[in-house]
Each structure stands twice: as C-alpha cells, then as structure tokens.
Amino acid sequence: MSSGIAIRTHNLTRRFGTLVAVDRVNLTVPRAHIYGFLGPNGSGKSTTIRMLCGLLKPSAGEAEVLGLNIPREAEVLKRKIGYMTQRFSLYEDLSIIENLEFIAEVYSLSRTRRHERIAQQLELFDLKDRIKQRAGTLSGGQKQRLALAAATLHEPELLFLDEPTSAVDPQSRRDFWEFLFQLANHGTTILVSTHYMDEAERCHALAILDRGSMVADGTPKALEANIDAHVIEIERADLHAARQLLLQVPRVLSVTQLGVRLRVLVDHAVDDATGFIKDALRASQPGVDVQLVRASLEDVFVAATQLRNRERAA
Amino acid sequence: MNSLRRIFAILQKEIRQLSRDRLTFGMIIGIPMIQIALFGFAINTDVRHLRAAVADESNTELSRTLAADAQATQVIDVIAHVRTATELEALLRDGDIDVGLYIPPDYPRRLQQRDRSAAQLLVDGSDPIILSAARQLATLTQHYDSEPPQSLRAALFDIRNHFNPERRSAVNVVPALMGVILTMTMVLFTAVAIVRERERGNLELLINTPVKTVELMIGKIVPYIFIGLVQVTLIVLLGMLLFRVPIEGTVANVYLGSLALIAANLSLGLLISTLAQSQFQAMQMTFFFFLPSILLSGFMFPFAGMPKAAQYIAEVLPLTHFVRIIRGVMLRGADLVHMVPDLGALFAFTAVTLTLAVLRFHKRLD
Numbered sequence: 001m002s003s004g005i006a007i008r009t010h011n012l013t014r015r016f017g018t019l020v021a022v023d024r025v026n027l028t029v030p031r032a033h034i035y036g037f038l039g040p041n042g043s044g045k046s047t048t049i050r051m052l053c054g055l056l057k058p059s060a061g062e063a064e065v066l067g068l069n070i071p072r073e074a075e076v077l078k079r080k081i082g083y084m085t086q087r088f089s090l091y092e093d094l095s096i097i098e099n100l101e102f103i104a105e106v107y108s109l110s111r112t113r114r115h116e117r118i119a120q121q122l123e124l125f126d127l128k129d130r131i132k133q134r135a136g137t138l139s140g141g142q143k144q145r146l147a148l149a150a151a152t153l154h155e156p157e158l159l160f161l162d163e164p165t166s167a168v169d170p171q172s173r174r175d176f177w178e179f180l181f182q183l184a185n186h187g188t189t190i191l192v193s194t195h196y197m198d199e200a201e202r203c204h205a206l207a208i209l210d211r212g213s214m215v216a217d218g219t220p221k222a223l224e225a226n227i228d229a230h231v232i233e234i235e236r237a238d239l240h241a242a243r244q245l246l247l248q249v250p251r252v253l254s255v256t257q258l259g260v261r262l263r264v265l266v267d268h269a270v271d272d273a274t275g276f277i278k279d280a281l282r283a284s285q286p287g288v289d290v291q292l293v294r295a296s297l298e299d300v301f302v303a304a305t306q307l308r309n310r311e312r313a314a
Numbered sequence: 315m316n317s318l319r320r321i322f323a324i325l326q327k328e329i330r331q332l333s334r335d336r337l338t339f340g341m342i343i344g345i346p347m348i349q350i351a352l353f354g355f356a357i358n359t360d361v362r363h364l365r366a367a368v369a370d371e372s373n374t375e376l377s378r379t380l381a382a383d384a385q386a387t388q389v390i391d392v393i394a395h396v397r398t399a400t401e402l403e404a405l406l407r408d409g410d411i412d413v414g415l416y417i418p419p420d421y422p423r424r425l426q427q428r429d430r431s432a433a434q435l436l437v438d439g440s441d442p443i444i445l446s447a448a449r450q451l452a453t454l455t456q457h458y459d460s461e462p463p464q465s466l467r468a469a470l471f472d473i474r475n476h477f478n479p480e481r482r483s484a485v486n487v488v489p490a491l492m493g494v495i496l497t498m499t500m501v502l503f504t505a506v507a508i509v510r511e512r513e514r515g516n517l518e519l520l521i522n523t524p525v526k527t528v529e530l531m532i533g534k535i536v537p538y539i540f541i542g543l544v545q546v547t548l549i550v551l552l553g554m555l556l557f558r559v560p561i562e563g564t565v566a567n568v569y570l571g572s573l574a575l576i577a578a579n580l581s582l583g584l585l586i587s588t589l590a591q592s593q594f595q596a597m598q599m600t601f602f603f604f605l606p607s608i609l610l611s612g613f614m615f616p617f618a619g620m621p622k623a624a625q626y627i628a629e630v631l632p633l634t635h636f637v638r639i640i641r642g643v644m645l646r647g648a649d650l651v652h653m654v655p656d657l658g659a660l661f662a663f664t665a666v667t668l669t670l671a672v673l674r675f676h677k678r679l680d
C-alpha cells in the first residue's frame with residue numbers, strides 16, 4: 001500500500017482489567033511525518049505504541065499500520081518497523097558492535113549490507129570510537145544513540161520512538177531531533193512519544209493523550225489556533241492572592257505562575273476574557289495588567305485536559 | 315536459511331552472555347563439584363576406626379584369627395568383647411558401637427559349608443558410611459595357619475543390615491546425583507535465561523524483530539544442552555576418579571540417557587519462563603519442582619518403600635525415570651533398549667511441557 005497514510009486506527013482500545021489504558025483512539029498518521037504523542041505519564045502512550053507494533057492485543061477497535069491489519073498481520077509488519085523502547089532494551093552485557101551485529105543478523109541483512117550499515121550507523125551516531133565498550137557502561141546519551149542506531153539499522157519504513165529523550169541532556173536532544181528530521185526527509189514515518197512541550201512543537205502533527213483518551217490532535221499551529229480557551233497573562237499583581245481568587249472563579253480553566261506573570265486559561269464561551277478577568281480581580285487588585293496572548297502548545301494541552309475533567313465532573 | 319541465521323545469532327549471543335556471566339558460569343562447574351564433594355564426603359567408603367564389639371561364641375583358634383584380622387584392617391577398633399548376639403544388638407541399638415562381629419558356636423563347621431555364611435556383621439545401617447565400611451570388611455577371608463586360603467568360599471560374612479534395607483554407597487549415589495544436578499541446573503538456567511530478558515526489557519525489543527518463537531527457544535536451549543553434557547562428563551569423571559564409580563554399560567548410553575533428562579528439564583525450564591514474571595519467581599517455581607524430585611525420585615529414599623500416592627507423583631517426575639535409567643546403565647550394564655518405559659516417560663514429559671511452552675509463549679507482551 002503506497003497511500004499517504006502510514007497509521008490509521010479506529011476506536012483503538014486497550015483495557016487492563018478494569019483500567020482503560022487506551023480509550024477509543026482514532027489516529028491518522030501521514031507517511032514521512034514526525035507524529036508526536038504528547039501526554040503525561042500513564043496517559044497510554046506506550047500502550048498505544050505497543051498495540052501498533054502488535055506487541056499488545058487491542059481489547060477493541062481496529063488498527064492498520066503500513067496497510068497491514070494489526071495484530072493479524074503483525075509478523076509481516078515486524079520487518080518494516082523499528083521500535084525504540086522506553087527503557088533501554090539492548091543487551092547491557094554485550095558491546096556496541098556485538099549488539100549491532102546481533103540486530104543485523106536478526107533482520108537477516110546480507111553480509112556486505114551488514115558491514116556497510118553498521119559502519120554508517122557508528123559514524124552517524126558518533127559511536128565508532130568505542131565499539132568494544134559494553135552497552136551497560138554507556139552514558140544516557142550514548143545509550144540512546146545506540147538504541148536509535150539499532151532501531152534504524154534495517155532502514156525501517158516506520159519508526160516508533162517511546163520517550164526517546166527522557167534520559168538525555170539538552171544538546172543531545174537537539175542532535176537527536178536533527179537526525180529525526182533527516183530520516184523523515186528520506187521518507188521514514190516516525191511516531192514519537194514525549195512529555196516535553198518543546199519536542200511536541202517540533203512534530204509535523206501530534207495527538208494529545210490524557211488518561212487513555214485522545215483529547216486533541218493536529219499540527220502544532222492548528223492546535224494553538226483552535227484552542228478551546230482564551231489565554232490571558234496577568235502582571236503587576238499580588239500573584240499569590242490573585243491565583244487563589246481566580247481558582248475559585250467558574251470558567252477559569254487553569255492558573256499557572258510563570259515567573260512574575262500568571263497565565264490563565266478561560267473557557268472559550270466567555271466573550272470578553274480580559275474584561276472577565278479584570279472584573280474578577282477588580283475588588284481586591286484594581287491595578288493589574290491583563291493581556292490576551294497567543295496560545296502555546298502547553299496551553300492547548302492544559303485546556304484540553306481541563307475541559308475534559310469538567311465534562312467528566314458534570 | 316534466514317531462520318538458521320537467526321537461531322545462530324541468538325545462540326552466539328547467548329554463549330557470549332554466558333561467558334560473561336561469572337555467577338552462572340561458576341554454577342555450571344561449581345554445583346557438580348560441590349555436590350560430588352559433599353555427597354562424596356558423606357559416602358566415603360574408606361572409613362577407619364569404627365567402634366566395634368565382638369561376640370565370639372565359638373572361641374576357637376579360627377574365630378580368634380578372624381577377629382584379629384578384622385581388627386588388623388583398621389576399619390574397626392574392637393572396644394568390647396561380649397558373650398551373646400543379643401548383647402551385641404543391645405550395644406548397637408544404644409549407639410555404643412557401630413559394628414558388631416558375631417561368630418556363632420559352630421563357626422569352624424560353617425566354614426566348610428558353602429551355602430551358609432560363617433559369621434555375621436551387625437551393622438548400624440542407618441549410616442551409609444558404616445554400611446559401606448562393613449562391605450569392605452566382608453571381603454575378608456579366613457586365614458589358616460597351615461592350608462592355603464580356601465577360595466571356594468564366596469562370603470565369609472553375612473552382613474545383617476540393620477535399619478537400612480537398601481544398600482547405598484558412592485557407587486549407588488553418584489549416577490543418581492548426576493540426575494539431581496541436571497535437574498537443578500538445567501531447569502533453572504533456561505527459566506532464568508528467558509525471564510531475565512523479560513525483566514531487563516530485552517524481550518520487548520526481541521519480539522518486535524522477525525525472530526520466531528521457535529527460533530528463540532532453540533537458540534536459548536541449545537547452549538544449555540552442551541552445558542548439560544559438560545556437567546555429565548564432569549560428574550562421570552569425578553565419580554570415576556574419586557569413588558571408582560564404574561560404567562558397566564556403554565558411554566553412549568550414559569550420554570543418551572542424560573540427553574533425555576536434559577531435554578525434559580530444558581522444556582520444563584521454558585514452560586516456567588512463560589509463567590514466571592521475575593527471576594525470583596522462576597527460582598521459586600524451580601525449587602517447588604526440585605524438592606519432590608529429590609525426595610521422591612528414589613535418589614534419597616528407596617522407591618519401593620514409599621507410599622503409593624508418593625509413587626504415583628514420582629512417576630511424573632523426570633528424575634525418577636532417569637535414576638532408574640542411569641543406575642541400570644552405569645551399575646548393572648543395562649542397555650537403553652531395555653529401558654523403553656522410562657525413556658518413553660522422559661520423552662512424553664518433554665513433548666508435553668515443550669508443547670505447553672510454545673503455546674504459552676506469544677510474541678506479545680500480554
């Protein structure tokens with residue numbers, strides 16, 4: 001199947017006992033895109049990825065990955081995908097070169113191809129100076145590079161990366177993303193989960209997950225533009241008192257302190273959000289500076305999850 | 315072709331990891347050595363200075379020579395002389411002596427008769443050391459001052475084996491010990507080898523590659539078959555060198571019988587690996603299986619002496635069948651052809667556990 005869609009799911013659901021870890025998720029991931037899964041711990045990112053790889057059986061719903069029905073055709077899929085697990089899952093008691101050779105054998109790369117690919121990967125991921133070092137003794141960044149080198153050794157069409165940068169310093173994260181863009185430019189589809197907003201912003205498109213549900217999806221721009229809330233910033237106020245007060249106001253979705261400012265999300269249904277906030281603070285803090293600002297991805301995330309909470313409570 | 319390559323890749327990786335895992339490597343060699351040393355010490359046949367008493371009701375020149383010869387072996391120290399067999403038994407029961415030498419009144423006449431033993435050794439058979447020592451004594455022959463030794467007589471002594479009807483010695487224990495060691499190590503090693511990968515997260519990566527379940531299992535098992543055979547060789551050699559344990563049957567039969575047990579244990583290990591969530595659980599399950607194996611297989615206690623229910627359970631355990639096979643092959647010179655029921659039981663056990671393991675092992679996490 002060479003259509004433009006790499007992954008499509010319909011009401012994908014996974015239960016563990018009574019816990020619904022993934023709840024009716026509908027995904028559409030275009031090919032050659034970097035698609036993000038943004039969500040806090042326990043929101044179902046890993047579980048969704050595992051279902052898409054065929055490692056976990058969905059409790060309900062359908063998934064089609066690279067045109068294959070999952071989990072029925074999972075074995076065929078395995079040659080076409082690479083998977084970088086959340087936890088380092090190469091062999092810590094084997095050296096870098098031994099790990100890569102093992103992976104090459106398991107994917108049945110031809111002898112010449114194997115040498116070529118391993119040499120390329122060692123070069124690309126800056127591992128060639130330490131090929132004999134045991135994987136267990138590598139630093140977080142080195143481990144991550146080795147894991148990615150292994151996951152892409154057989155040049156998969158589709159790459160799953162489960163929180164790949166959680167144990168890595170900022171410089172390594174930047175380098176890592178550079179590499180992801182190179183891959184995507186060559187046509188690889190990448191699904192990457194993260195809980196970093198800056199990473200989510202770099203994705204072509206993303207889905208926001210919250211407690212198993214997909215609460216929003218789209219390009220970062222579209223998500224920011226279509227946020228279901230007004231974003232307000234408050235300055236020159238007794239921030240602590242203002243925050244306490246605003247938290248009591250209905251239709252205020254969230255209040256977050258950012259240095260000397262308060263960032264407030266107000267329900268979309270409110271027409272004049274700045275006026276609304278000023279009114280709320282008029283009695284106690286008349287001199288405050290209230291401004292409507294552009295939404296960030298984090299605002300989108302907070303608004304989506306807060307709105308869902310309210311719906312639930314209602 | 316690709317399948318073979320993947321199996322070989324797993325095999326090679328397994329051997330590499332094994333050679334770096336000092337603990338497991340130590341266990342492979344260490345367990346047989348320690349066990350042989352422990353059991354070997356306990357069953358050391360070369361015992362000296364057992365406390366003994368003599369009841370010489372014959373009181374003739376011949377009987378006094380016999381008592382002196384027994385003392386001269388240094389196996390026993392005669393610490394008392396009593397008058398009757400009853401007194402000897404009392405001393406034995408109270409634990410005052412280990413061996414009682416009873417020479418009946420008609421000793422000289424008995425010596426002439428071939429079908430009866432001339433004298434008796436009363437032995438505290440509850441202790442295998444003493445029992446084997448007594449056997450050594452029983453090889454004594456009557457010395458005559460004038461005539462040449464009588465070679466016609468098969469046994470001078472009749473060993474009255476008190477408290478332990480089944481005779482045991484290194485010869486009897488070492489072959490069965492091989493089975494015990496294989497049961498302990500083979501089950502544990504395979505179970506842990508796979509559970510460890512799950513625990514460390516390696517399995518999540520591995521099952522996401524084109525590796526097939528069967529390839530994974532073969533790649534994991536084959537190194538341990540070799541390890542099992544190394545252990546067999548080690549035990550047989552130590553048994554021969556230290557305790558002169560014979561191989562009456564053929565060496566090929568020893569290895570074939572051992573392979574059947576190794577196969578049964580490795581499949582069980584695989585099955586356990588599909589059930590256990592952690593290495594600790596795998597160890598618990600192995601132990602849960604190991605204990606009845608050791609107790610009921612006939613290794614510790616004579617099979618015939620066990621209650622019926624225990625015998626039925628024992629028939630399910632691979633070790634029971636192996637103990638029969640290996641004692642037959644090594645001690646009685648039996649051929650495997652004559653041990654089809656026991657071999658069949660081992661194959662059946664292997665087939666059932668292996669099938670269950672393959673069915674239970676999914677290339678999935680749930």
Ligand SMILES: Nc1ncnc2c1ncn2[C@@H]1O[C@H](COP(=O)(O)OP(=O)(O)O)[C@@H](O)[C@H]1O
Nearest residue numbers: 016019021039040041042043044045046047048
């Ligand atoms: N094998 C499992 N058994 C039971 N519960 C699980 C299992 N795997 C995940 N969960 C639960 O499912 C939820 C989602 O987990 P996960 O997909 O790992 O979230 P994330 O990757 O976003 O942190 C969590 O509440 C987690 O505890």
Ligand SMILES: [Mg+2]
Nearest residue numbers: 045046086162
């Ligand atoms: Mg996760």
